[in-house]
Amino acid sequence: MNHLTMTINDEQIQVKEYQGTRVVTLADIDRVHKRPPGTARKRFNFHKDRFIKGVDYFVLNTDIAQKEFNTIAPNGLTVVTESGYLMLVKSFNDVLAWEVQRSLVSNYFRKKESADLPTGENLLAMAVLEAQKLLEAKDQTIQHQEAQIKELAPKADYTDTILASKDLVNMTQIAKDYGMGAKTMNRLLKDLGIQTYNGNQWVLTYKYQNRGYAASATASYYHQDGTIGSRMHTKWTQKGRRFLYEFLKQRGILPVIEQAHLYKRAE
Known part of the structure; x- marks a missing residue:
């Protein structure tokens, strides 16, 4: 929107340009010619068939009128070019009309560089x-950044406080992160094709083997007769734990700590 103004016949009008062409409104014409409001509109409507749209005048919709000229025009805004203005005021034959025409054509339409620079109140308003x-x-940038931080915070909290550990972890510990028991989590991972039960041990399916996600650990136990036995257990590396986190999150399964963040945001 152009904030420059120009004084014509003691009337200050906003300098208006549309599609690179200097234009005036019908109300501007009434003001600078000291004519009753609506005079230029009546003349324009009466001779409208003589005017060429896009050459002598433009009709702007409400949104464009508001954006370009800060003018509220529910029914649209008609603006005329230099040629349209000269055609419109042909019937204005009084002495004042001739003076205004000369001033408007010479100083407004043809000398874009001569528009009054904003001063005083106009400059302050700008x-x-x-x-x-x-x-x-x-403010919008800050709000956007805060929203991003809130969105990323749950993941950061989980990775910072839980995945930071370098130790191997068993399924009981991982399941607890998700508010489940080990049996439930093992069945879930089996249903998702991540692991299978083989020889009394949960092992990764072929697709996920040899990726450093898990390792086998030997656990000792006592038989009823007092002898010592051993059993293989699968434990997860932190790389595997992170894999599970990303894999499950894509399917809408979140750790308890992230679920809490979602509830808080919903409130």
Whole structure:
């Protein structure tokens, strides 16, 4: 929107350009010619068949009128070019009309560089508007960044507080992160094709083997007769634990710590 103004016949009008062409509104014409409101509109409507749209005049919709000229025009806004203006005021034959025509054509339509620079209140208003735009843009940026931080915070919390450990972990520990028991989590991973039960031990399916996700550990136990036995157990590495986190998250299964964040955001 152009904030420059120009004084014609003691009337200050906003300098308007549309599609690179200097234009005026019908209301502007009434003001600078000291005619009753609606005079230019009546002349325009009466001779409308003589005007060429896109050459002598443009009709702007409500949104464009508001955006370009800060004008509220529920029914659209008609603006005329230099040729349209000269055609419109042909019947204005009083002395004042000739003076206004010369001033408007010479100083407004044909000398874009001669538009009055904004001063005083106009300059202050422009500065305030620009400052408001900058503040609004800054606020939007901050809000966007805060939203991103909130979105990433649950994942950061989980990875920082739980995945930071370097030790191998068993399924009981992982299942607890998700508010489940080990049996439930093992069945879930089996249903998802990650592991299978083989020889009294949960092992990774072929697709996920040899990726450093898990390792076998030997656990000792006592038989009823007092002898010592051993059993193989699968334990997960932190790489495997992170894999499970990403895999399950893609399917909407979140650790308890992230579920808590979601509930808080929903509230």
